[in-house]
Amino acid sequence: MTTATLGRPGRFEIGRVFNSTFAVITRNIGLCLGLALLFSGLPTFIFQLWNETRLGKLAAGDPSNLALTDPSVAIRDSLLTIVITLLYFILSLLLQSALVRATIEDLNGKKPDFGDSVQIAIRCLLPTIGIGLLVALGAGAASVALFVPGIILWLGWSVSVPVLVQERLGVFGSMSRSRALTKGNRWSLFGLFVIIFILAMVVQLVLGTAVYLFGGIIGAVLGAVVSAMMSTVMSTATAVSYVELRQVKEGTSVDELANIFS
Structure with missing residues (x-):
């Protein structure tokens, strides 16, 4: 089997990671979309529909909306929002872990x-x-x-999840390992994430206009699409960065990274 690696570079290169990220997504577009829609797109769609309905009633002063007169209903809505936020948090971590696994398999020449x-x-x-x-x-x-x-702390811990998934070092071991891997390359990682952030802003600006114009179900769908797209790019880029960092600092091949699952 031919192993698809990033090569054995001498230093972390933003362009190589960026290109490899989109190459992985392109080769596995169905899988990436499926994972993103399951863990990001669908929850975003449901939340946006619920939130739009709730805010619409508030703006219209709908007497059927008890939150206008009953504080307990407002508290209930606030608690529900907190629960949904925590659910988003958990689902985003599931998406990142799943895409880490998929990315390593792809770079190892597997499907x-x-x-x-x-x-x-x-x-x-x-x-x-x-x-x-x-x-x-x-x-x-x-x-x-x-x-x-x-920012520096976040960059130091930015590949903790890929470390956990691949090396099974536990919570603190993975965070410590991430800091060791990213040392000397954190500003390069910062540049990579800034590029992705700018890309996300451009996409959100374009689609955000459409959301504002259409609203309703169409707006919720577009919002879900943006969420799924950017979650996929960020999670895959983080996984590719982890592989790149191991090759830069340790000369580790993707075959060696994949052996933990063999």
Whole structure:
């Protein structure tokens, strides 16, 4: 079998990671879309429809909307929003883990499997949640104090989930390993994520106009599409960055990365 690798580069290159990210997505467009729609697009669609209906009643002063007169209903809606936000958080981690698995399989010259990717994501769910919470709290707290340290912390932990999925080092071991892998390359990673962020802003600006003009179901569908697209690009880019960093710092081939699942 021919192994599809990123090569053995001497340094982390944004262009190579960016190109490999879209190459992986293109080769597995059906799988990527399926995972993105399941874990990102569909939840976004449902939430946007619910939120639009709720806000529409508030704006119209609909007497049937008890939230206007009953504080307990407003509290209930707030709690529901918190639950939905937490669900989004968990689903985004499942998507990232599933795409990490699919990306490594693709770069190893294999055909990623939908069921296998989801199974790996579910198996790693609890420690992935732990990493997600610690990264959010740690980087968030640092950002409150000073913005730049928060970014640096987040960049240092940015490949923690791929490390967890591939190397099974646990929560703290994966975060420590991520900091070691990203050391010396964090500003390159920053440049990569800035490019993706700008791309996301452009897409959201274009489709956001359509959402504003159409609203309703069409707006919810477009919002779900944007969410699915950007979640796929970001998660795949993070997985490709992990592979690139291991090759840059350790000369590790994708075959060696895939042996953990053999």
